[in-house]
Amino acid sequence: MTSAIAVTGIGLVTPGGIGAEATWKAVCNGRSTAHTDPELQGLPVDFSCRVPGFGAEALPGTHQLWRYDRSTQLLLAAATEAVRSARLDPTDWDPARIALVVGSAAGGISTLETQHRRLLDHGAQSLSPLTLTGYLPNMAAGHLTLALGITGPALQTSTACSSGASAIITASLLIDAGLCDIALAAGCDAMTTPLCAAAFAKMGALSRRTDDPAHASRPFDRHRDGFVLGEGAAVLILERTGHAAARQAPPRAHLVGHATTSDAHHATTPHPEGLGLRRAILQTLRAADATTADVDHINAHGTSTLLNDQTEAAVIRALFTSRTPSVTSAKGVLGHSMGAAGAIEAGLTIASLEHQTAPPTANFTEPDETTDGLDLVTGQVRPQNLRLALSHSLGFGGHNTVLALASGP
Structure with a gap:
């Protein structure tokens, strides 16, 4: 039997909105967030689900969002909410006893695409020196450890569309192994890019309802014809139930x-x-x-x-x-x-x-x-x-x- 792990904090940044409450309300409302996407103009599938109104205001104290891939930006915002909702203060915790596991299917794919276009169009001198720190799959976790001062284990999981769930499992195993007291388990991706959209469309995975994006994603419906690309990030704060009780942090649920x-x-x-x-x-x-x-x-x-x-x-x-x-x-x-x-x-x-x-x-x-x-x-x-x-x-x-x-x- 798996020992129960307390979930004490949640942060969500999704096409439903910035924050767990906004996302929950959107999902309960039952209306699609899909719209025509200017960045996908001219492609066989030109619509997606994007996080609305996301900018510097979602990350107070962070003034250089351009340093990060969009997927990392979303992750940083979700982590800010999760830590706050778990009643944690990074200035008070023992950073060596905090772990972080981030799941992502594609890492900083938007950065890679943008910089590759620069290389082809304008030559090597046009590349940003931040190309690799924006693109490498581990860097979302790396940037978050820097932002929160975490010095415990920091890992990346990549199991395609189950990456975020794999991160939760891996984080719980780190707790069970006694390697940390608290673990941030996360998932982030921003694959709403021309390369990803064109590739998924080529293999027939995307809905082709370009005339009606709002009704394109229709799980389990007779007329479903593929998924709609989305983006987002989520962070769950996991800890042993005894540790949560000792700091008087009520569990939101138990894994x-x-x-x-x-x-x-x-x-x-x-x-x-x-x-x-x-x-x-x-x-x-x-x-x-x-x-x-x-x-x-x-x-x-x-x-x-x-x-x-x-x-x-x-x-x-x-x-x-x-x-x-x-x-x-x-x-x-x-x-x-x-x-x-x-x-x-x-x-x-x-x-x-x-x-x-x-x-x-x-x-x-x-x-x-x-x-x-x-x-x-x-x-x-x-x-x-x-x-x-x-x-x-x-x-x-x-x-x-x-x-x-x-x-x-």
Whole structure:
């Protein structure tokens, strides 16, 4: 059985807004944040979900945002909120006993694209000396350790779209191993770039509803045709329950189980029977000393792609036979924030537990055989007695990650 880890702070920066409360309200509102994106003009898919109104005001005290890739900017803002909400003060903590794990699928990809264009158009002398510190995947964690003075372990996880969830698992393992007292577990990505948009479109992963972006991301709907690129960051503060109690920090929720598996099936296509996800769910429940009958709610990966939604729904139907949990996907509102998604959705799952509410799956209008037997939350929020919830995250490469979260305190 996994020892319960307290989640004492959450910070979210998403297309739903800057801050956990703004994001929660947007997801509960059930309206997509997708719009035509000027940076993607002329591409086969020219819309995305971007964080609205993000600038220097989101990072008080930071006056040189240009030094950081956009994904790192989003991470710094989310960390500021998370630390504050956990009642932590970096000037008071022992920096050697603080750990940081950041999950990202692409690192500072925007910086890489921008500087590569400069190299091709204007030559080597045009490159910024900050190219590598903006692009290298580890530098989001590096910049955050500098900002907060963290001298404990600082790690990077990259498991595609499950990277943020992998970061949460890794952070909890650092706590269990006694290597830190507090861990910041994060996910960040800003892959709303021309290269990423063109590449995902080329492989057929993106919705082509260029005439109607607001209804493009439609998880589990009969007419889904692909996901919508998004961006964002999330930071969760994890600590041992005894440590949180000693500093009188009330848990927002508890991480009571987790698991990660690999499909070993295909580079991008999920296993047709969802065997890896199935094993991850069952391992997570064993770690949580729970059964499928104990699960009240599932925050699904729910990408709005044909195969992911079909496979994920089939696994849920097959496993949850004695009691059917409610199911929702936030990607209809927020789009797919790639490596940040697992951490963002873990934060939203905790919000569901706190508010005893399951938010709706946006843009769901017509079921098909995929949703038969699924208790999908649609239309509006659903008040519900929630004690134990799962958050699923899947990624290219056959990664399957599942978190079990229980209501606090």
